[in-house]
Amino acid sequence: MSPAGDHVRAAPAGLPDRLLPLALSRPAEAFAAATRLLEGQPDPATASVACQVRAIVLRDAGRHDEAIAELRRALRFAEGSGAVERLVDVQATLGVTLGLAGRSTPGLEMLDRAVANSTGVHAGRALTRRGHLLRVLGRYDEALADLRQAIRVLRRGGDPVWEARARMNRFVAYAALGQAARADRDLVVAERLHAATGQDLESAIAVANRADLAFQVGDIPAALGFLDEASARYQALGASRPALAIDRCAVLLAAGLATEAVAATEEALRRHVRAGANGTSTAELLFAAGQAAQAAGQPALAAERAAAARDLFRQQGRPGWQARASFVALQSRYAAGHRGGRLSTQASRLADELDALRAPEAAAAHLFAGRLAADRRPADADRHLARAARFRHRGPTFGHAAGWLAHALRAEARGATAAALVAARRGLAAAGDHQRALAAPELRAHAAGYGVELAALAERHAVRRGDARMLLRWSERWRASALSLPAIRPPDDRELAGELAALRNVVKRLDAAHVADAPTERLDQERRRLEAAIRSRTRRTAGAAQGRADDGDVVAKLVAGLGDHRLVELTALDGLLYAITVVGHRVRMSAVGPVDSAVRELDLARFMLRRLARGRPPPGALAALDAAGHRLQEALLGPAAALVDGAPVVVVPPARLHAVPWALLPALRATPVVVAPSAATWLRAGRLGAPRQQRVVLVVGPGLSGSAEEVRRIGDGYPGAVVLAEGRATAEAVLSALDGAWTAHVAAHGSFRSDNPLFSAVSLDDGPLTVYDLCRLRHAPRRLVLSSCESGVAAPVAADELLGVVSALVPLGLASLLASVVPVNDAAAAPLMVDFHDRLRAGRSFGDALHGVRECVAGDPVAVATALSFVALGR
DSSP, X not given: OOSSSTTOBOOOTTHHHHHHHHHTTSHHHHHHHHHHHHHTOBOHHHHHHHHHXXXXXXXXXXXXXXXXXXXXXXXXXXXXXXXXXXXXXXXXXXXXXXXXXTOHHXXXXXXXXXXXXXXXXXXXXXXXXXXHHHHHTTOHHHHHHHHHHHHHHHHHHTOHHHHHHHHHHHHHHHHHTTOHHHHHHHHHHHHHHHHXXXXXXXXXXXXXXXXHHHHHTTOHHHHXXXXXXXXXHHHHHTOOOHHHHHHXXXXXXXXXXXXXXXXXXXXXXXXXXXXXXXXXXXXXXXXXXXXXXXXXXXXXXXXXXXXXHHXXXXXXXXXXXXXXXXXXXXXXXXXXXXXXXHHHHHHHHHHHHHHHTTOTTHHHHHHHHHHHHTTTOHHHHHHHHHHHHGGGSSSOGGGHHHHHHHHHHHHHHTTOHHHHHHHHHHHHXXXXXXXXXXXXXXXXXXXXXXXXXXXXXXXXXXXXXXXXXXXHHHHHHHTTGGGGSOOOOOOOOHHHHHHHHHHHHHHHHHHHHHHTXXXXXXXXXXXXXXXXXXXXXXXXXXXOOOOOOOOOSHHHHHHHHOTTOEEEEEEEETTEEEEEEEETTEEEEEEEEEHHHHXXXXXXXXXXHHHHHTTOOOTTHHHHHHHHHHHHHHHHTGGGGGGOOSSOEEEEOOGGGTTOOGGGSHHHHTSOEEEOSOHHHHHHHHTOOOXXXXXXXXXXXXXXXXXXXXXXXXXXXXXXXXXXXXXXXXXXXXXXXXTTOSEEEEEOOEXXXXXXXXXXXXXXXXXXXXXHHHTTOSSOOSEEEEXXXXXXXXXXXXXTEEESHXXXXXXXXXXXXXXXXXXXXXXXXXXXXXXXXXXXXXXXXXXXXXXXXXXXOOSXXXXXXXXXXXXXXXX
C-alpha cells in the first residue's frame, strides 16, 4: 500500500480523529472501521491512524507481536505524513506495546524519545503511556511522577479522554501501594470523564477497578459483583481482558474458593494461549494460576506455573513480579515435601524483598519465613513473625486473622502461653468479623478457614496439658462457626427465581434427553451457564453488622444443658482424632487414632450399606455389617466407647466424618443418637420453640409409587396436613408450604453434588429443588424429614464447616432433621417413615423416634441397613 500517489483517497472528514478514542471504547467496531479505511488506500496520516488503531485492539487482546508489526507500519506512514505530532503519538504507542510484550528496555527508550519530542497534550499522552509501562514494571514512584505531570498537562489542555486514562493508571499505582483513599479519588474523576466522553470499554475497566477497591477493604461480595458487571460489559463489547481473570482469582482466593480459582485461571490461560496472546499479561496469568494451585493444594501445578511466570518476569525486566512468583514457587516446593536450611534462607530473603516492594504477599511471606526459621534461627523467626503480625491491624479485613496467627506463634515461641491464647482469641474474633461480612452460606463456610489454625494452636496447648475442658472450649469456639451467624436472607430477587426455574426446566429436559439417548451438549452448556449465574448472584449479597452470638463459657452451659444426654465431641488435630466426652459433670479426653483410618473405615461401612440397599444381600451380610460396625467404633471412638452408658447421646463429629451411620457402632446401637455440627448449635436448637401454627407439609416427588402410599398413611395421622403430590409438587408450591412449617416430610429422589453441594437437590414435578432454592425461605421448617437418597450428606470445607441442607436451613431456624447418609431402598424406607411419624406424634424426639424404629427392625438385612442409613440431626 503506497503512502502517496494517484490512488490515495482522503478519509471521511473527522473519521481518523474518532477512530483512536473508539479503539478503547468499542474495540471490535474500531478494528473493522480501521480495516476498511486501509482497504481504501488512504493518505499517510490516515493510514497511520488506522494501523495504530488496529494495533491497540490487537495489543489489548494480548496479541503483542501482531500489534508491534502494525505499529511499525503506522510509524512508516507517520514518517511519510510529515506530521511530527502523528509520529510522536505512534512512537508512544509502540513504546508501551513493546514494554507490554516483555521488551521493556526498547519500550522505555521509545517512550523517552516520544516524551522528549512532544509538547502540550501530546506530551501528556506520552507521559501517560510511559507511566503506564513503569507501573506495569513495578516502578511505582517513577510511574506516579509521570502520571502527576500528565494529569496537570492534560487537564490544562482540555483533553478529558486522556486525563481519565492518566487517572486510571494512577489509581492502579495507588491501589498497589495500599493508598485506597487516593486511589478512590482518581477513580471517581476517571469514571465521570469516561461517562462524559462515551468511552465504553474504559468505563468497563473502571468497574473492574471498583472491584479492586472493594477487595482492598475486604468487601468480597461487592468485589465479586463489580467483577461480574465488568465481565458482562466486556462480553457485550467483544473485548478480552486477561486482567479480569487475574483480579477474579485474587478475590476467589480471599473467599477461600481455591479450587474454583484454579479452574478460572487455567481456563483463562487456555483461552489466552489459544488466541495467540503473549507478553506481560501471559506472565501475570501464569502467576495467578500458580497462586491458585498453591492455595488449592496442587504443588506440582503451582511449581510449574510459578516457574514459568518467574522466568517471563525476569525476561521482561520486572523484578518485583519476579520476586512474587519466586515466593509461590518456594511455597510449592515446601508443600511438595522439600525441607532444609537453604529453603529457609531463601524464604527469609524473599520475605524482606517483598516487604520492601510493599507486595501483597509480604505478610504471608514473613509468616512463612518465620515458621521455617523457628527451629534453626529463633531470632530470625521472631523478626519475621513480628513483621507478619503488623498486618493484624492493616490491609484487608480477611488478612487480619493471619496477622494474629503470627502474633500468637511469636508469643508461643517465647513461652508466653497466655499471650498466645489471647492472640488466638482475638484472631478468631477478626476471622468472625470477616465471616459476618458475607451472606452466602458458601462464602461463610469457606471463610471459616481463616480461623482454623488459630483454633488448632490453642487445641494443641490443651492436648499437651491433658485439659479436656480446655480442648472442648476451643474445639467449640470455631466449630461450625458459619452456622452460628444470623441468617442473611437475600432480598426477593425475581431474576434469581427465574434462573432457578430455568435451571429446573433444563435439568428436566436433560433427564428426558438421556432417556431418549438424544444429544445433550447444548443443554449441558445451558445448565452450566445458569449454575454460574445463580452462584454469582447469590454471592453478591452483603453480610450484616451484627456481632457473633456470645455463648460465654460453653462448657458450663453444656454441662447444665445436656440433661440426661451424653456428649461425644470428636476433634481432628494434626491428623489425629480425639474424643471429648461429657457424662454428668465430668469431661474426659481420649486419644483415638489417625483421622485417615477413621475415614477408611467409614468409606467401607457406607459401601456395605449401599450394597445392601440394592436389595440383594449376600450370605452373612448382617454379620459382616456388625464386624464393620466394630471396626468403625474402634476408629471413631476408641476408649471413649466404654464411657457411653446407654443414655441418649449427642455426637459432634468433624466435618470429614459428618456422614457416619452412627447407629452402626455397637456402643450406640441400643441408645437414641442425634448428630450436631457443634454442641453450641445443639443447645441453640433446644431453645427454639414451636411455631404458633403447627402446620404439617407432606411432599411426594415423581417416580416414587411406594412413597405415595407411604405419605398417604403418614397423612392419616395429621388431619389438615398440606399434601403436595401427583403433579402438584412444584418448586414454588413446595417452598411456599415449607416456609415456617412445624413438620415437613419430603419423599423424593435425591442427588448429592460433590462439586457444588448447594446444587444438591430433591426431584419435584417441575425439576430439582436445590439447596439454593431452600436458601430463599424466610423461615425453615422447624422439623424436616427427608426420605431421599443421600439427603444427609454435606461437603466438608474449612476443617469443620459443612455445605448442604444443614448449612442452608440451620441458620433459618431448622431444629431437627432426619436424613440418610447413603442411598436407601425406597420400598424398605416407606414403612420405617410411617413408624417414625407415629412416634413423633406420640411426643418422641427425632433421636428417640429413630431409635424406636431401629429396635423394631430385625432379621431382614435390607430393612436393617435402611434403618441404619438414617441419622437424626439436631434435637
